[in-house]
Amino acid sequence: MRRSGLAAVLGLGLLLGGCAATFQPMGTAVVQPQLNDKVLIAADGFELPMRSWLPADGKVRAAVVALHGYNDYSNAFDGAGRAFAAAGIATYAYDQRGFGATRDRGVWAGTPTLVSDAGTAVEMVHKRHPGVPVYLMGESMGGAVVLTAMTGPSPPKVDGTILVAPAVWGRQAMGFFPRAALWVTYTLVPGMVVHPPRDLNIRPSDNIEMLRALGRDPLVIKGSRVDALEGLTDLMGAALDACRQLQTPSLVLYGAHEEVLPPRPVERALKDFEAGGRHVVAVYPDGYHMLLRDLKGQLVVNDIVAWIADPKTPLASGADRAPRALLASK
Known part of the structure; x- marks a missing residue:
């Protein structure tokens, strides 16, 4: 091999190695898990910043553990949390x-770790x-x-689950080109940060002021590592397969204007949720992906409060x- 060619190969190797x-x-368990007003401490000592919204009179008739979406954080539930608190729900x-605000922001933790943290929070x-x-x-x-946790070997002990536009877009529901693009970039440049193309014309919500605020919020991640997208895809694939297996009574919510997730896996998920007859499935004609923060x-929120009070x-x-059919009419 010529010296110039060797240098090029070595340079590429160093680039990709970087x-x-x-x-x-999750690391080895070293502490007893704890929950206080500001942080959830997992068994490996990892600190997860916590927000809580509690009834003003201290009378809690139900409690909700809420898990935010990708690149978002706990403040996503500020509006819903306040409304829940007014209804006696912590x-x-x-x-x-x-x-x-966690350590190593942007680095994927892995499905087993995310599931374990959810179980710890519930406990x-x-x-x-x-x-x-x-x-x-x-x-x-x-x-x-939530879907992956509830259909795993040791599901959290809860009275029900509430699935707000659950992400169910794994490889089994992707076309060839998205799968190929993910495989190539993950193989060659897994640490590369990518940003969503601006010309996709995807509307996650009709609440424009809220979306602008998210764009200004420094705790909302704006770009994604390719290896994080790989991990997210694995999680969403597991969640799609879990829809038919979910036994715990659940409230499943989607918007008819769902544009973040493709119609095909969402429609499959809806059919799977409805097959057992144990879940309440709702599609909001004016709803988007960010249902709780839409106009x-x-x-x-009112439907969730009512379902918690009486799921029948x-x-x-x-x-x-x-x-x-509204989901497929876009």
Whole structure:
């Protein structure tokens, strides 16, 4: 090999070596998990910043552990948390590993770690509110974590789950080109940070002011490492397969204007959720991906509060009786 060719190969090797895949899985258990007003401490000592919204009169009739979406953080539930508190429901949301104000922001923790943290949070909330019903709620990626946790070998002990536009877009629901692009970039440059193309014209919500605020929020991650997208894809694939296996009574919520997730896996998920007859499935005609923060987000919040009070009563919004075909009509 010519000297110039060898230098080029070595240079490429150094470049790619500098972009090696990086993950931050849970470490060895060294402490007893703890929950206080500001942080959830996992068994390996990792600190997860915590936000909570509690009833002003101290009378908690139910508690919700809330998991945020990809590149978001616990503040995603500020509006819903305040409304829940007014209805006597305590809400606890933490920044999942790799997101918000956690250490090594942007580095993927892995599905087993995210699932373990969710179980720890549920356990700690049970200890804080003994005898009170506890629900596990997840938005988008958080919904995928909930699905995977609840269908795993040691599911958290909850009275129900609330899935807000759960992310169910794994490889089995991707076309050839997205799968190929992910494989190539993960193989060659897993540490590269990519940003969503601006010409996709995807609307995650009709609440423009809220979206602008997220764009200004320094704790919202704007770009993604390729290895994090690889991990997210694995998680979403596991979540899609989990839809039919979910046994815990659940409230499943999607917007008819879902543009972040493709229609095909969402429609498959809806059919799987409805197959067992144990879940309440609702599609909001005016809803988008970020249902809780849409302009009509209060309607969704009210339905969640009512479902927690009585899961047998039809939702006041009528979204549980809306045509499912709306999702495919875009």
